[in-house]
Amino acid sequence: MTHKLVNILLVEDDEVDVMNVKRAFSKNNIKNPLFVAGNGVEALEMLDDKIIPLPKIIILDINMPKMNGIEFLKILRESERLKNISVFVMTTSNEDSDKIKAYNLNVAGYILKPLSFEKFVVSVSTLNNFWQLCEM
Numbered sequence: 523m524t525h526k527l528v529n530i531l532l533v534e535d536d537e538v539d540v541m542n543v544k545r546a547f548s549k550n551n552i553k554n555p556l557f558v559a560g561n562g563v564e565a566l567e568m569l570d571d572k573i574i575p576l577p578k579i580i581i582l583d584i585n586m587p588k589m590n591g592i593e594f595l596k597i598l599r600e601s602e603r604l605k606n607i608s609v610f611v612m613t614t615s616n617e618d619s620d621k622i623k624a625y626n627l628n629v630a631g632y633i634l635k636p637l638s639f640e641k642f643v644v645s646v647s648t649l650n651n652f653w654q655l656c657e658m
Contacts, residue, residue: 527554528578533565533594534558534612535586542639543581543612546646554579562589566597569604577607581649582629584613584620592620595627610649 534540540558547556557573559565566589569576580598584591591611598604608630613620621632633645 529573529575530554530556531565531568531573531577531580532556532558533560533562533580533586533591534583535560536583539583539635542642543646545639546643549643550647550650552646552650561586562591562594562597564588565594569598576604580607580609582609582611582613584611584615584624592623592627595624595629599627612645 532540532543534543544556546552547554557568557577559568565580582591582594591613595609598607598609609628610631610633611624611629612633612635614635616634624632631649633649635642
Protein backbone atom coordinates (compact mmCIF):
# COMPACT_ATOMS: atom_id res chain seq x y z
CA MET A 523 0.00 0.00 0.00
CA THR A 524 1.35 3.44 -0.89
CA HIS A 525 0.70 6.44 1.27
CA LYS A 526 0.77 10.11 0.45
CA LEU A 527 3.79 11.93 1.78
CA VAL A 528 2.82 14.81 4.05
CA ASN A 529 4.90 17.89 4.70
CA ILE A 530 6.77 18.02 8.01
CA LEU A 531 8.01 21.19 9.69
CA LEU A 532 11.01 20.98 12.01
CA VAL A 533 11.29 23.96 14.38
CA GLU A 534 14.83 23.77 15.73
CA ASP A 535 17.57 26.34 16.28
CA ASP A 536 20.50 23.95 16.71
CA GLU A 537 22.15 23.16 13.35
CA VAL A 538 23.61 19.89 14.68
CA ASP A 539 20.13 18.72 15.71
CA VAL A 540 18.73 19.74 12.31
CA MET A 541 21.47 17.71 10.65
CA ASN A 542 20.74 14.74 12.96
CA VAL A 543 17.03 14.84 12.10
CA LYS A 544 17.86 14.88 8.38
CA ARG A 545 20.31 12.00 8.81
CA ALA A 546 17.77 10.04 10.88
CA PHE A 547 15.15 10.62 8.17
CA SER A 548 17.60 9.27 5.61
CA LYS A 549 18.55 6.23 7.74
CA ASN A 550 14.84 5.44 8.22
CA ASN A 551 14.11 6.00 4.51
CA ILE A 552 11.62 8.76 5.35
CA LYS A 553 10.84 10.61 2.13
CA ASN A 554 8.46 13.23 3.53
CA PRO A 555 9.35 16.81 2.55
CA LEU A 556 11.07 18.41 5.57
CA PHE A 557 10.94 22.17 6.07
CA VAL A 558 13.12 23.78 8.74
CA ALA A 559 12.50 26.92 10.82
CA GLY A 560 15.06 28.22 13.30
CA ASN A 561 12.55 29.49 15.87
CA GLY A 562 8.84 29.98 16.52
CA VAL A 563 8.64 33.34 14.75
CA GLU A 564 10.18 31.92 11.59
CA ALA A 565 7.90 28.85 11.82
CA LEU A 566 4.77 31.01 12.00
CA GLU A 567 5.94 32.99 8.96
CA MET A 568 6.48 29.73 7.05
CA LEU A 569 3.06 28.44 8.07
CA ASP A 570 1.51 31.68 6.84
CA ASP A 571 2.02 30.92 3.17
CA LYS A 572 5.39 29.34 2.42
CA ILE A 573 4.53 25.66 2.97
CA ILE A 574 1.79 24.38 0.69
CA PRO A 575 0.01 22.25 1.60
CA LEU A 576 0.31 22.93 5.32
CA PRO A 577 2.38 20.39 7.21
CA LYS A 578 0.44 17.68 9.00
CA ILE A 579 3.28 17.24 11.49
CA ILE A 580 5.55 19.62 13.39
CA ILE A 581 8.64 18.50 15.29
CA LEU A 582 9.26 21.21 17.86
CA ASP A 583 12.12 22.12 20.18
CA ILE A 584 11.26 23.92 23.41
CA ASN A 585 14.38 26.04 24.04
CA MET A 586 14.79 28.49 21.17
CA PRO A 587 15.53 32.21 20.73
CA LYS A 588 12.92 34.83 19.79
CA MET A 589 9.94 32.55 20.53
CA ASN A 590 10.27 29.31 22.45
CA GLY A 591 8.33 26.14 21.72
CA ILE A 592 5.65 26.68 24.37
CA GLU A 593 4.94 30.22 23.12
CA PHE A 594 4.75 28.87 19.55
CA LEU A 595 2.37 26.08 20.63
CA LYS A 596 0.02 28.57 22.33
CA ILE A 597 -0.27 30.62 19.13
CA LEU A 598 -0.64 27.49 16.99
CA ARG A 599 -3.48 26.12 19.14
CA GLU A 600 -5.32 29.47 19.09
CA SER A 601 -5.34 29.54 15.27
CA GLU A 602 -8.38 27.99 13.58
CA ARG A 603 -6.26 27.23 10.52
CA LEU A 604 -3.32 25.65 12.37
CA LYS A 605 -4.70 24.16 15.57
CA ASN A 606 -5.14 20.62 14.25
CA ILE A 607 -1.52 20.08 13.16
CA SER A 608 0.06 17.20 15.11
CA VAL A 609 3.02 18.41 17.15
CA PHE A 610 5.79 16.26 18.57
CA VAL A 611 8.13 17.96 21.01
CA MET A 612 11.72 16.79 20.61
CA THR A 613 13.87 18.56 23.17
CA THR A 614 16.61 18.30 25.76
CA SER A 615 14.28 19.79 28.38
CA ASN A 616 13.38 17.16 30.96
CA GLU A 617 11.60 19.75 33.12
CA ASP A 618 8.22 18.54 34.38
CA SER A 619 6.81 22.05 33.92
CA ASP A 620 7.70 21.99 30.19
CA LYS A 621 6.14 18.53 29.77
CA ILE A 622 2.93 19.60 31.53
CA LYS A 623 2.68 22.82 29.49
CA ALA A 624 3.28 20.90 26.24
CA TYR A 625 0.70 18.20 26.98
CA ASN A 626 -1.81 20.85 28.08
CA LEU A 627 -1.34 22.32 24.59
CA ASN A 628 -2.28 18.99 23.03
CA VAL A 629 1.05 17.66 21.78
CA ALA A 630 1.04 14.18 20.26
CA GLY A 631 4.28 13.24 22.00
CA TYR A 632 7.18 14.51 24.07
CA ILE A 633 10.55 13.00 23.20
CA LEU A 634 13.80 13.71 24.99
CA LYS A 635 16.65 14.09 22.54
CA PRO A 636 18.84 11.04 23.02
CA LEU A 637 22.54 11.50 23.55
CA SER A 638 23.57 8.97 20.90
CA PHE A 639 22.76 9.19 17.20
CA GLU A 640 21.69 5.51 17.14
CA LYS A 641 19.01 6.18 19.77
CA PHE A 642 18.00 9.28 17.83
CA VAL A 643 17.46 7.15 14.71
CA VAL A 644 15.26 4.78 16.74
CA SER A 645 13.20 7.72 18.07
CA VAL A 646 12.61 9.02 14.54
CA SER A 647 11.69 5.51 13.38
CA THR A 648 9.05 5.35 16.11
CA LEU A 649 7.68 8.72 14.96
CA ASN A 650 7.57 7.49 11.38
CA ASN A 651 5.57 4.41 12.39
CA PHE A 652 3.10 6.65 14.22
CA TRP A 653 2.74 8.98 11.21
CA GLN A 654 2.10 6.06 8.87
CA LEU A 655 -0.60 4.68 11.18
CA CYS A 656 -2.26 8.11 11.35
CA GLU A 657 -2.20 8.45 7.56
CA MET A 658 -4.07 5.14 7.18
